[in-house]
Amino acid sequence: MAGPKGTYDVLPGTPFGASSSVREALLAPARLAGYAYAEAPVFESTELFSRGVGESTDVVTKEMFTFADRADRSLTLRPEGTVGVLRAALDAGLHKGQLPVKLRYAGPMFRAERPQAGRYRQFQQVGLEALGVDDPALDAEVVALGWQAYAELGLRQVRLQLTSLGDARCRPAYRAALAAHLTGLDLDEDTRRRAQLNPLRVLDDKRPEVQAQLADAPLMVDALCDPCRDHLTAVTDGLAALGVPYEPAPRLVRGLDYYMRTTFEYVHDGLGAQTAVGGGGRYDGLSEAIGGPPLPGIGWALGVERTMLALAAEDVPAPQEPGLAVFVVPLGAAAKARSVGLVGDLRRAGIAADLAYGDRGMKGAMRAADRSGAAYAVVLGDRDLDAGEVQLKDLRAHAQVAVPLEGLVRHLSADDTGGTQ
Ligand code: HAM
Numbered sequence: 001m002a003g004p005k006g007t008y009d010v011l012p013g014t015p016f017g018a019s020s021s022v023r024e025a026l027l028a029p030a031r032l033a034g035y036a037y038a039e040a041p042v043f044e045s046t047e048l049f050s051r052g053v054g055e056s057t058d059v060v061t062k063e064m065f066t067f068a069d070r071a072d073r074s075l076t077l078r079p080e081g082t083v084g085v086l087r088a089a090l091d092a093g094l095h096k097g098q099l100p101v102k103l104r105y106a107g108p109m110f111r112a113e114r115p116q117a118g119r120y121r122q123f124q125q126v127g128l129e130a131l132g133v134d135d136p137a138l139d140a141e142v143v144a145l146g147w148q149a150y151a152e153l154g155l156r157q158v159r160l161q162l163t164s165l166g167d168a169r170c171r172p173a174y175r176a177a178l179a180a181h182l183t184g185l186d187l188d189e190d191t192r193r194r195a196q197l198n199p200l201r202v203l204d205d206k207r208p209e210v211q212a213q214l215a216d217a218p219l220m221v222d223a224l225c226d227p228c229r230d231h232l233t234a235v236t237d238g239l240a241a242l243g244v245p246y247e248p249a250p251r252l253v254r255g256l257d258y259y260m261r262t263t264f265e266y267v268h269d270g271l272g273a274q275t276a277v278g279g280g281g282r283y284d285g286l287s288e289a290i291g292g293p294p295l296p297g298i299g300w301a302l303g304v305e306r307t308m309l310a311l312a313a314e315d316v317p318a319p320q321e322p323g324l325a326v327f328v329v330p331l332g333a334a335a336k337a338r339s340v341g342l343v344g345d346l347r348r349a350g351i352a353a354d355l356a357y358g359d360r361g362m363k364g365a366m367r368a369a370d371r372s373g374a375a376y377a378v379v380l381g382d383r384d385l386d387a388g389e390v391q392l393k394d395l396r397a398h399a400q401v402a403v404p405l406e407g408l409v410r411h412l413s414a415d416d417t418g419g420t421q
Helices: 019-032 046-053 058-062 082-091 136-153 171-183 189-197 208-213 226-241 304-313 333-348 361-372 382-387 405-414
Strands: 043-045 066-068 074-077 101-110 122-131 159-164 260-267 276-282 297-303 326-331 353-355 376-381 389-394 399-404
Touching: 019 101, 019 122, 019 136, 019 304, 043 046, 043 082, 046 058, 046 074, 046 082, 082 101, 082 122, 082 297, 122 136, 122 304, 136 159, 136 226, 136 260, 136 276, 136 297, 136 304, 159 226, 171 189, 226 260, 260 297, 276 304, 297 304, 326 333, 326 361, 333 353, 333 376, 333 382, 333 405, 361 376, 376 382, 376 405, 382 389, 389 405, 399 405
Parallel strands: 326 353, 326 376
Antiparallel strands: 043 074, 066 074, 101 122, 122 297, 159 260, 260 276, 276 297, 376 389, 389 399
8 A cells, every 4th residue: 555646655675764864964064063953843824835935936836735724724734944944933033142043954845746756745855044144154154064965975976056046136127137038039828927927937947949049038147236246256255165166057946936146956967857956045035025024044955865866876875874783582481581681781881782572483583683684693592591691693704602691781882893883
């Protein structure tokens, strides 16, 4: 019985079985840069997303999972994390304290998109947001932390595309110029309608016949006001100082409406139809759009599944949770009773340990030990118990030694040949 369309299960041995380790690895650089852990609800009022993400976006018009609660309030499963994290930070008054407020998060997001490889209806993001400071050095930090996240996982083919979308001073005039340019082109009805809603979105049209007509379209980067241009230069200088290479992407259009100035995407060519593994940008007007005070912000979100598909495409193993160190095999009732306490002692000492449950006999239990992936089996028979020792089997070297029962935890803690953590 499969789950709903566009969903998948995380279980050992499944394609996204290692996603918890990947989430943790992706957020490790942000943790080291002072981004504190945050969680906001998985559902929020529908209005929060329509105002925050934007009425003209595909996300709001076509992709939200919206439902009424029992009091007939309209709620929506979060399609992204930024709006909810910002709402939570404002609600808690964090913006009145030390700035920037630096937050990181991880969790499922929901978009009713047409499912395909790398595109799901429930998918996982990790993200970070830096609130309250408009400083291009912070933009550079944010962009670099995403870059570092992929690099530390071992990915070598991620590219960073970056541009500026201008601000309230320079974008309206640019938007009007682009709209005027588009009216002169031979575009189908649907595209015209999109151009009216948001002409920038047409720039992102992948169809060659549309792209051919867009060769001479005006570009935002050529129309930036001086402060926006200076900001962009300072960001790229900061990236150079951090050793992060980027590609200018003057036609980059994001699927969410809240962006201004610095806007970027991390792309990977090994994923088939989807190329964006992560993306983000500055959103200085978002707080006001959702009813908050003026508060600048910048952040990103990285797609966990697409990151894992990129790892597979580059043949880089995903980080794994540390496995079992010890598998205890009791033989006989008295040994079983003692083994239950023994695995407890091992675990309290920080040694990952499991026990052969189900009284399968020596052969079945040893097979279970082999399959468990543990470095050692500890075999404890009733005779061993009388002698006060256990048989410690190194399952990789196939060697066996007798170790005093009471000294086992100390013996394994001191062991540095693998297995203990
Ligand atoms: P986004 O570009 O919409 O940005 O999503 C970020 C990443 O989530 C994408 O690059 C992709 O890897 C992944 N993703 C999006 N939709 C799907 C899907 N249907 N299936 C699988 N993966 C998907 C945001 O969500 C912004 N909140 C990022 C941000 C944070 N901007 C500022 N702060």
